[in-house]
Amino acid sequence: MNTRKVITLLLIAAVGFAVYKTFFDDRPHNPRVFGPPAKTEWKPVGARDVGQHGYSVIPEPTTWHAIHVDVANSDSVWGVAAPMFELDWVAEAAYFVGNGPLLDNQGNLYFSPQFYHGERVVLVSLDGQTGQRRWSIPADDEIQASSPAFILNDPENPGEQIIYIVGYDRVMALRPDGSTIWHKTTGLKLSAEDAGNKDKTKFHSLNYHPATDSLVSITKAGGMFAFNRKTGDLIATIGQIPGAPAISGTGTNIPKFILNRVDPLMDKAFGKTDAGLSLFSSAVNYIYGGGGMVTNFFSIDPDTSRIYMAATAPDAEDGTEDGRSELGAIYALDLVNTVDAGNGGLEFQVLNRKTFQGGTGSTPALSADGQRLYMSDNEGHVIALDSELQEVWRVDVGEPLVASITVASDNNELYAVTAKDVIQLIDNGDNGSRSWTAELTGFDGYANVDVQSNALTATATANGVVVMIGGGKTILGRTLMLHMGIGLLDRKTGKLRYFAEGREDSLAMSVVAADGSIYVAHSPLRRAVGKALYPDLTPDVTGGIARFKPIRLDLLARDAVCAAEARAANASNLDKAAESAAINTDIRQIKILLKQAGNAIEKAVDDGDMRAEKASTLGDLLAQSAVKLTPANLELAVTELSAACGMFD
Structure with a gap:
């Protein structure tokens, strides 16, 4: 059997399978339900990688300031993402x-x-x-x-x-x-030579x-x-x-029948490119050409x-x-x-x-x-x-x-x-x-x-x-x-x-x-x-x-508080002389996490996800820990942060 016949049979089979799945697949629609996630057991271990630069010009990596977070393209931020x-x-x-x-x-x-x-x-x-x-x-x-x-x-x-x-x-x-x-x-x-480039x-x-x-x-x-x-x-x-x-190292081409379907769809949604091409075809030409x-x-x-x-x-x-x-x-x-x-x-x-x-x-x-x-x-x-x-x-x-x-x-x-x-x-x-x-x-x-x-x-x-x-x-x-x-x-x-x-x-x-x-x-x-x-x-x-x-801003506060506690506990065990840069950067990150937790606690009370009494106790513990966030006093800060994290058990 030649290659063309094999491809034709495969395409027929694929189209037939697609038609079956579209019109005759009677599986029930029963999406998985995600409830409140438990605490993560992940923790930092040992001294982190850390640079020696300051943050007067380069922002702390609290969010996206560049297309991959920062100048080094880490795709990594110091805060927590909402757990829900x-x-x-x-x-x-x-x-x-x-x-x-x-x-x-x-x-x-x-x-x-x-x-x-x-x-x-x-x-x-x-x-x-x-x-x-x-x-x-x-x-x-x-x-x-x-x-x-x-x-x-x-x-x-x-x-x-x-x-x-x-x-x-x-x-x-x-x-x-x-x-x-x-x-x-x-x-x-x-x-004139580069006008079309x-x-x-x-x-x-x-x-x-x-x-x-x-x-x-x-x-x-x-x-x-x-x-x-x-x-x-x-x-x-x-x-x-x-x-x-x-x-291109692939040598792959998109079938013409797909281009003929996708291009009008994209033109309707977004118009054509500056060169007058359909957006999808333009992207394909670039990727494969x-x-x-x-x-x-x-x-x-x-x-x-x-x-x-x-x-x-x-x-x-x-x-x-x-x-x-x-x-x-x-x-x-x-x-x-x-x-x-x-x-x-x-x-x-x-x-x-x-x-x-x-x-x-x-x-x-x-x-x-x-x-x-x-x-x-x-x-x-x-x-x-x-x-x-x-x-x-x-x-x-x-x-x-x-x-x-x-x-x-x-x-x-x-x-x-x-x-x-x-x-x-x-x-x-x-x-x-x-x-x-x-x-x-x-x-x-x-x-x-x-x-x-x-x-x-x-x-x-x-x-x-x-x-x-x-x-x-x-x-x-x-x-x-x-x-x-x-x-x-x-x-x-x-x-x-x-x-x-x-x-x-x-x-x-x-x-x-x-x-x-x-x-x-x-x-x-x-x-x-x-x-x-x-x-x-x-x-x-x-x-x-x-x-x-x-x-569920109470869970966001939980994850931020517990992340701060884990980081402080780890940093408190590091050699203060040999790992001073890592410890000081940890303290910077802990302050970011505590700020994030404080904002989340306030909103959680407003939303009815946290009682005001619990929020007040948490606020006191976080405030007490914040004043102890120095290399010499990290062990003391861990006590309050551990108590705060424990309130979410």
């Missing part, structure tokens, strides 16, 4: 949002839409509690589009923050109220380079820029990553200011000079003073480069002390490098990784995601080991869900790991997403502590706010295919930002 939550609202549904949102220290949201249906805007700010629009920056002749936002503290005005964006035309600094601090033209102009004009988000007090960005085509943080002036010679446009040099964000070590960037290798290194690269590469760079460079004597210099088989779409992520760099390739490997890009170990997880590695500062924990699973890995120093694979069972009992899988980058918090779970069907080994929801995993076991169904698929991150809320940027590509093939089994695709609000 529910979908609250969806705002700005006309926009396809591939990144974000980010939050300032007042809880306001910021996102830059990639596609739209109607009003064209560069940046939108929302009220984090209500979803109401606060302000927006319209696209005009000065700025047509921008990178995702980036937020830093304002050291000249302690307690205030500044929001930065960069587009091909302009770089801007804004106050949280929408007022402009400065805006500068980049001075860039496309040549959109990668030349698309910037990745800004990041912060402490040594030069500058904002660094890179285009998808590998152009590197550095702007003065205070003024927006270009301070370095424009650099260029020495890679070549990528060639290659073309980009840099497909994701980059990291900067806040201690050394070294820049780490995943891109492609130079053209000839794959053995064929054809203007394309089949190899991935990780680059270590810095902004270096040179006599010959203009613009203040700074230029980008490549310090080290490591090439590898199989490209990567992941952002390189740094350990908190900057001594380890973690990345993934398209062949299923999690790779740990030292700061000089020497490989220390690699772990084959058995299938391609689809996002950046999440790096927790405690217990050497890493979280890797594939299209199916969330996997906890442990960095043992000279080797990496696999600890657990997550329980992704949020859609158990759904009549139309045959398969469940991971759908987004994992977020490490002080009380678990926030994940997105997709539910749907499979055809020929491919998962068709029909539903999505947010789950909270236990960091010790990988078991699902809680789950709530959401509204839409995302290509962004699971964003956890300082109050425990969870936000999701809607960017439906996978669910658009599910909608096109199973139109009656799933809602229409939609864009915008969704909020999952905390419920």
Whole structure:
């Protein structure tokens, strides 16, 4: 039997199976009910990884200030996520949002839409509690589009923050109220030869380079820029990553009949791209046709200011000079003073480069002390490098990784995601080991869900790991997403502590706010295919930002208090001289957790989830512990924190 007949028979069988499942599957719809989760038994053990930098400019990792939380791209926050939550609202549904949102220290949201249906805007700010629009920056002749936002503290005005964006035309600094601090033209102009190359004009988000007090960005085509943080002036010679446009390693094509169904659906929801293409076809062309040099964000070590960037290798290194690269590469760079460079004597210099088989779409992520760099390739490997890009170990997880590695500062924990699973890995120093694979069972009992899988980058918090779970069907080994929801995993076991169904698929991150809320940027590509093939089994695709609000605030207070107690108890046993940096960072985090607990206690009383008498006793214990949060008195603080945590038994 020839290959064409085999494929035809498989397609007929798949279509027949799909018809049966759609019209004749009479399974009852009996969704799993998630009650209040018990306390987690996870605890930090030993000294955490910690850097030596301060927080006058770089914010504490209380929430998303950059597209992967911070300058090192950890995807890890110090607070707790709500242990129970529910979908609250969806705002700005006309926009396809591939990144974000980010939050300032007042809880306001910021996102830059990639596609739209109607009003064209560069940046939108929302009220984090209500979803109401606060302000927006319209696209005009000065700025047509921008990178995702980036937020830093304002050291000249302690307690205030500044929001930065960069587009091909302009770089801007804004106050949280929408007022402009400065805006500068980049001075860039496309040549006739590059006029059709959109990668030349698309910037990745800004990041912060402490040594030069500058904002660094890179285009998808590998152009590197550095702007003065205070003024927006270009301070370095424009650099260029020495890679070549990528060639896809899969060779896969989306069947035409799927494109013909999905493209009209996406056009109706979001309109076409700037190039006049349907959004889905445009994404497919990029993914399977290659073309980009840099497909994701980059990291900067806040201690050394070294820049780490995943891109492609130079053209000839794959053995064929054809203007394309089949190899991935990780680059270590810095902004270096040179006599010959203009613009203040700074230029980008490549310090080290490591090439590898199989490209990567992941952002390189740094350990908190900057001594380890973690990345993934398209062949299923999690790779740990030292700061000089020497490989220390690699772990084959058995299938391609689809996002950046999440790096927790405690217990050497890493979280890797594939299209199916969330996997906890442990960095043992000279080797990496696999600890657990997550329980992704949020859609158990759904009549139309045959398969469940991971759908987004994992977020490490002080009380678990926030994940997105997709539910749907499979055809020929491919998962068709029909539903999505947010789950909270236990960091010790990988078991699902809680789950709530959401509204839409995302290509962004699971964003956890300082109050425990969870936000999701809607960017439906996978669910658009599910909608096109199973139109009656799933809602229409939609864009915008969704909020999952905390419920049972008494449990949020419990998780924050108990996380603070566990951290204080561990820190009190550390060597005060040898581990002073770790202890002081623990104290910083404990203060964040106590603030989070205090706010949750107040709201829990208002909601009727906690008696006022219990709240008063808890408040007294937390206040007594707070004054003892010094390295010398941590043992005393543990007494009150232990009593407070015990009140939730």
